[in-house]
Amino acid sequence: MKTFNVNIVTPDGPVVDTNVELVSAKAKSGELGIMAGHVPMVAPLQIGAVRLVLGDNKSELVAISGGFLEVRPDQVTILAQAAEKAENIDAARAKEAKMRAERLLQGKQDQVDLKRAELALKRATNRLNVHEGKL
Numbered sequence: 001m002k003t004f005n006v007n008i009v010t011p012d013g014p015v016v017d018t019n020v021e022l023v024s025a026k027a028k029s030g031e032l033g034i035m036a037g038h039v040p041m042v043a044p045l046q047i048g049a050v051r052l053v054l055g056d057n058k059s060e061l062v063a064i065s066g067g068f069l070e071v072r073p074d075q076v077t078i079l080a081q082a083a084e085k086a087e088n089i090d091a092a093r094a095k096e097a098k099m100r101a102e103r104l105l106q107g108k109q110d111q112v113d114l115k116r117a118e119l120a121l122k123r124a125t126n127r128l129n130v131h132e133g134k135l
Contacts, residue, residue, distance in 0.1 A: 004035075008064070010079075015085065022051075024053075097120060
């Protein structure tokens with residue numbers, strides 16, 4: 001299959017710069033699958049996993065905390081608020097964050113704190129799922 005370049009960038013710097021056959025990501029409008037020659041577009045992304053198919057049945061998962069995906073004829077760029085490769089995720093830290101968010105959701109707080117706790121829970125769950133290889 002034909003390959004193309006993918007960059008995943010955060011405010012802290014680049015996380016991924018590689019050639020792939022396919023990129024799969026969760027956009028606000030639904031699941032996107034991008035292959036070489038895809039029509040140019042820009043889409044907002046949800047908290048979720050980005051799957052990079054490298055070829056030879058090899059794939060890599062990256063946890064992202066929202067952002068934007070830009071498709072150009074020979075390149076895909078993902079600008080994410082935060083991104084971590086599966087092998088770089090600290091599972092113990094993610095579990096602690098998940099438990100902390102769950103405790104906050106059980107307590108009584110205002111709507112702003114409730115929304116923050118829900119987002120923290122989504123991010124922590126996403127990081128754990130990516131670390132375990134789940135989509």
